Each structure stands twice: as structure tokens, then as C-alpha cells.
Amino acid sequence: MGLISNGSTIFDNGAMSAGGSMVFIKKLTASSSATLSFVDGASGVVLDDTYKEYYFTFNNIHPATNGGRLSFQTSTDGGSNYGVTLTSTAIEAYHAENDSLAVLGYAASLDIAQGTGFQTLNSGVGTDADQSTSGSLSIYNPSNTTFVKHFITDMHEAYHGDFATHSIQAGYFNTTSAIDAVQFKMHSGNIDAGDICLYGIA
Numbered sequence: 001m002g003l004i005s006n007g008s009t010i011f012d013n014g015a016m017s018a019g020g021s022m023v024f025i026k027k028l029t030a031s032s033s034a035t036l037s038f039v040d041g042a043s044g045v046v047l048d049d050t051y052k053e054y055y056f057t058f059n060n061i062h063p064a065t066n067g068g069r070l071s072f073q074t075s076t077d078g079g080s081n082y083g084v085t086l087t088s089t090a091i092e093a094y095h096a097e098n099d100s101l102a103v104l105g106y107a108a109s110l111d112i113a114q115g116t117g118f119q120t121l122n123s124g125v126g127t128d129a130d131q132s133t134s135g136s137l138s139i140y141n142p143s144n145t146t147f148v149k150h151f152i153t154d155m156h157e158a159y160h161g162d163f164a165t166h167s168i169q170a171g172y173f174n175t176t177s178a179i180d181a182v183q184f185k186m187h188s189g190n191i192d193a194g195d196i197c198l199y200g201i202a
Contacts, residue, residue: 051200065189071118088171126160133157142179
């Protein structure tokens with residue numbers, strides 16, 4: 001039996017519909033990886049006008065270097081170059097395991113103003129065996145050639161100083177060229193373990 005609200009099916013036999021289907025595209029698993037790249041048309045990756053939103057999930061990303069910050073950039077030339085000009089903003093909340101500090105505020109270290117560097121996704125995850133970072137990234141309508149390309153991230157990590165840290169970034173790639181590749185890497189060292197999945201949302 002389905003649940004219908006205002007003429008739209010919300011649940012049907014346990015499956016949820018939020019107005020558009022979410023389609024799995026590709027999973028990349030890190031193993032001491034310098035970079036993980038999703039390039040349209042390569043290895044089964046779709047990153048074109050098939051979907052209006054592309055959604056990445058990060059599952060237990062573990063750095064090789066203590067204090068590792070996962071970051072990303074995009075390409076407009078099929079992955080030959082990653083350095084599209086972007087502007088972003090960020091907020092961060094953190095709480096120490098020993099309850100000594102709890103803060104919510106603007107995170108200037110996580111923003112970029114018309115730069116071409118990699119956008120940082122987290123503050124610095126630890127390398128302890130049980131520490132990692134997880135979260136998500138949405139890029140909206142990357143193949144559009146009229147507007148800039150907006151993105152939103154939502155990340156949580158076990159910070160290397162034994163903090164629970166939640167950071168949110170948002171911004172835009174300041175280009176009207178189609179974005180056709182996305183690359184992820186640590187600001188220092190390799191991605192030791194974890195996986196990144198790409199989905200398309202119709």
C-alpha cells in the first residue's frame with residue numbers, strides 16, 4: 001500500500017520517492033590512492049546532462065597523513081586540468097571528546113575567493129585506526145553552459161585532536177563551460193582507505 005500526499009506518491013511498498021529518482025553510477029575505493037577521479041565517459045562514469053544533480057557520498061575516508069583534509073576540484077576539459085575558478089563559504093561546529101571545547105562559527109580556513117585550488121571538505125581527520133571522515137557533496141547541473149555551477153558539501157569527521165567536527169561548505173564554480181570531471185585528493189599524503197560513490201538524481 002502506498003502513501004500519497006497531494007497527488008504524489010511518497011512511499012510505495014517500502015520505497016521512498018522524493019520527486020526524482022537517485023541512480024547509482026560509480027564507486028571508487030581508495031587503497032593508498034593519490035587521487036580518485038570521476039571523468040565523464042571513462043570507466044562507466046556519467047557526468048553530463050543526463051542528470052541535473054550529481055551526488056557524491058564519502059564513506060569512512062581514512063588519510064595516510066595525520067590531519068588529512070579531503071579536497072576536490074573540477075575540470076572542463078575531460079580531466080586534463082583540475083583548476084576551475086571557484087568561490088565558497090563554510091561553517092563548522094566541533095566538540096571535544098573531553099568536553100573541554102565546543103564551538104560553532106565561520107570557518108575561514110575552508111573557504112576560497114575566486115581561486116583555482118582544491119576546495120577543502122574537512123578540517124583534518126586523524127590517522128588512528130578508528131578515525132575517518134564521511135559525508136556528501138552535491139554538484140548542480142554541471143553540464144549547463146549558461147549558469148555557474150553550484151555545490152554544497154556536508155561532512156563529519158573524527159578530528160585528529162579528538163574532536164567531533166561537522167563542516168558545511170557551499171559555493172560555485174565560476175564558469176559557464178560544462179564541468180565533465182571531478183577529482184578528490186588529500187591536501188597532503190594519500191587517501192589510505194574508504195570509498196566514494198557517485199549518483200545521478202533526475
